[in-house]
Amino acid sequence: MRLTVLGCAGSFPGPDSACSAYLVEAEGFRLLVDFGPGAISALQRHCSLQGIDAILLSHLHGDHIFDACSYVVVRRYAPDGPYPRLPLYTPAGGKERLAGAYGSPDEGPLEDVYDFRTLSPGTFTVGPFQVTAERVNHPVETFGFRIEHNGRVLAYSGDTAICDALLRLAQDADAFLCEASYLDGADNPPDIHLTGREAGQVATKAGAGRLLLTHLVSAWGSESATLEAACGAFGGPVDVVRQGERYQV
Numbered sequence: 001m002r003l004t005v006l007g008c009a010g011s012f013p014g015p016d017s018a019c020s021a022y023l024v025e026a027e028g029f030r031l032l033v034d035f036g037p038g039a040i041s042a043l044q045r046h047c048s049l050q051g052i053d054a055i056l057l058s059h060l061h062g063d064h065i066f067d068a069c070s071y072v073v074v075r076r077y078a079p080d081g082p083y084p085r086l087p088l089y090t091p092a093g094g095k096e097r098l099a100g101a102y103g104s105p106d107e108g109p110l111e112d113v114y115d116f117r118t119l120s121p122g123t124f125t126v127g128p129f130q131v132t133a134e135r136v137n138h139p140v141e142t143f144g145f146r147i148e149h150n151g152r153v154l155a156y157s158g159d160t161a162i163c164d165a166l167l168r169l170a171q172d173a174d175a176f177l178c179e180a181s182y183l184d185g186a187d188n189p190p191d192i193h194l195t196g197r198e199a200g201q202v203a204t205k206a207g208a209g210r211l212l213l214t215h216l217v218s219a220w221g222s223e224s225a226t227l228e229a230a231c232g233a234f235g236g237p238v239d240v241v242r243q244g245e246r247y248q249v
């Protein structure tokens with residue numbers, strides 16, 4: 001499968017990247033994982049505007065979902081549209097949250113655009129992918145994902161602090177796309193995010209093949225310090241991902 005980073009900025013868009021959005025492709029199927037602000041811009045560099053086949057939202061914080069509102073216009077009002085309803089997997093409350101952000105109650109529901117499917121822990125099929133969702137450790141209900149295709153595994157942390165579920169999701173993953181929002185050594189609040197060192201520790205315990213660090217907060221963090229901390233805890237290849245980069249998993 002192929003991973004394209006459409007956005008990787010943590011918490012708010014950075015000078016060089018949209019917020020979290022990852023295009024995962026196999027057999028011509030395009031699964032969009034998270035849909036943060038600015039991602040529609042990047043999406044158009046990699047496929048047609050209408051080319052997405054399903055959306056998977058890890059949680060309902062704005063930096064992971066708000067372009068799913070902008071995307072309503074794309075599918076509902078396209079000159080050759082409207083386009084077919086798109087499966088959208090979301091934690092509970094996603095239907096109401098997105099409708100509210102779009103303009104409810106003045107605007108109506110979004111069910112003409114999205115086929116909302118509520119996530120619960122477990123394994124399910126999306127196109128050619130087998131997706132395993134587990135709740136991770138973040139202030140709102142948040143899922144991490146293990147996406148499998150043809151024996152290859154991409155694990156995605158979502159937003160999370162250390163938890164056992166993250167270790168299970170990343171077990172023997174070929175690529176572990178993991179958030180590293182916080183700097184090591186800072187006075188970080190508990191149960192929200194990971195540091196680079198913690199991401200590296202999880203990758204080591206899980207036996208991941210490579211570690212892809214994401215969700216760094218560019219204005220407050222340090223890419224070099226995060227990378228160094230992760231490399232100190234994980235002996236395999238480590239990258240800080242960038243918008244537009246592609247990885248064969």
Ligand SMILES: [Zn+2]
Pocket residue numbers: 059061138159
């Ligand atoms: Zn979050």
